[in-house]
Amino acid sequence: MSILLSNGKEIPIEMHKIRIVQRVRLAPAAERLQAMEKAGYNTFMLRSRDIFLDMLTDSGTNAMTDLQQAAMMQADDAYAGSESFYRLTDAVEDVFGYKYVLPVHQGRAAEHLLAKTFIKPGQVVPMNYHFTTTRAHFELVGGTVLELYADEALNTQSSHPFKGNIDLARLKECIDKYGAEKISFVRMEATTNLLGGQPYSMENLKAIKAMIEPLGIFLLIDGSLISENAYLIKQREAGYADKSIKEIIREMMEIADILYLSARKSCSVRGGMIATNRKDLHDAIRPWLPVYEGFFTYGGMSSREIEAMAVGMREMTELEVAGSAADAIKYFVNRCVEEGIPVVTPPGGLACHVDARRMIPHVPQSQYPAGAMSAAIYIAAGIRTMERGSVSMDRDREGNDVPSDLELCRLAVPRRIFTMSHYEYAVDRLKWIKANADLIGGLVFFEEPPVLRFFAGLMKPLGGWGQKLAAKFAQDFGPNC
Ligand SMILES: *Cc1c(COP(=O)(O)O)cnc(C)c1O
Secondary structure (H helix, E strand, O other), X not given: OEEEOOOOOEEEOOOXXXXXXXXXXXXXXXXXXXXXXXXXXXXXXXXXXXXXXXOOOOOOOOOOOHHHHHHHOOOOOOOOOOHHHHHHHHHHHHHHOOOEEEEEOOHHHHHHHHHHHHOOOOOEEEEOOOOHHHHHXXXXXXXXXXXXXXXXXXXXXXXXXXOOOEOHHHHHHHHHHHOHHXXXXXXXXXXXXXXXXXXXXXXXXXXXXXXXXXXXXXXEEEOOOHHHHHHHHHHHOOOOOOOOHHHHHHHHHHHOOEEXXXXXXXXXXXXXXXXXXXXXXXXHHHHHHHHHOXXXXXXXXXXXXXXXXHHHHHHOOOHHHXXXXXXXXXXXXXXXXXXXXXXXXXXXXXXXEEEHHHHOOOOOHHHOHHHHHHHHHHHHHOEEOEEXXXXXXXXXXXXXXXXXXXXXXXXXXXXXXXXXXXXXXXXXXXXXXXXXXXXOOOEEEEEOOOOOHHHHOEEEEHHHHHHHHHHHHHHHHOOOO
């Protein structure tokens, strides 16, 4: 939620009070440099104790509500037929209107089952944009990911309200080129993660469905960030201002054929699921669930998380919850723009994304500018961010680096974790980094895993720039900052 102050300014306002807190520590710059060196300039390799503000991700890091915690106490740990599962299916039916539910341990497990069931070698999967784990699973079974976004999606200085839309002309071209039998399904990702948390519109969803339904192609939604997409539709799309978040989500689900999600995001727990009303799709996936995840009524999740997921799923349809991250992000992004920090606009529903190409234009893409930016932000501020650029792209089948469309450094906004002073601190340190951008150089891998290399790859700063940046920081702010 946002609230208007008497001076005409809008600020994000928390519609909750904080009853449990976790201490954090701001290690001095010299210590942060050491930690970054030890982590191979990869923020995934840092230890939590060395981090002041953890903006790596919103995945599994949201604050739960008292009601979610309370629900965990009534967990029914039966291996089969657990009551907890039936409370989850009630919530799914209520929120999404879908009656078949396949629980999985997290989002990528859903992607694994969907890929295994529906993608045949040589087929293509059109989508608005890939997610890292989605691409990995779809390609591992021999499929090809086709990203059919509009050109505007890659413009990081935009005011387009729905950069997560599929370009309909490109979808038509794709169908004409490959034919329906070579298309596994069409995937639409809510609040498109790697495009900077950008939403699709309901209009776009309807048009996609109208095009593919007569051809027998089904529409799959990745709803990991669905409540934020619904919130942004309510704010930005004509005709939706007076609809509730639940009505908007229900309308999406009436258009789609099948949904999967990582419950670690909008639902604020750790888990995932696939849901649908189409018996044929459900029946095709179902046999594989106990093979890879667990029995049909727990799917690899703990009963406690299943209970908390049922509550979190209903809660995400409340306006204050659906908008809690989006309105903080709006503030965070707009403050960065005011201070001249190059970030992705318009504000989306996931994070504040620094555009590394504009922040450190002298670092070539082959030296991973977004990775360098991510390391620099940790050294200068103790803030952990995530590289969302070429490090996050694996090499192609010939072993060549694949340059990413965008070189973004993501400052994720987990739900109900940070306050305005945290955002103001981040803005201030980003401003300092921009003023000292010439000190930052590129990175080179010295250890590189063959798949999802961004998780565990180790890098070195070219020319030892990390040391120079830390020294300049200590000079400007003193040794204890
Ligand atoms: C996080 C995420 C996934 C993967 O889910 P995990 O729970 O991390 O396995 C898939 N799609 C999107 C859009 C996500 O944000």
